[in-house]
Amino acid sequence: MNWDQIEGGWKQLKGKVQEKWGDMTGDELDRVEGKREQLVxxxxxxxxxxxxxxxREVDDWGRGL
Incomplete structure (x- = not known):
């Protein structure tokens, strides 16, 4: 999945982000808004x-979607 798709579907993907990086809060992920650099x-x-x-970790995660 490319970052335009990730950004566009961010609300649906936040759960997958929390599966991968469980220490991130919903508020933090709301602020990221699907932006790669902010997630990095x-x-x-x-x-x-x-x-x-x-x-590398974020890019690997994005490719795996």
Missing amino acids: GLVQQKYGRAKEEAE
């Missing part, structure tokens, strides 16, 4: 990942 930043913040690692 949240993964960095919540899980202490380096930017490159968080980008």
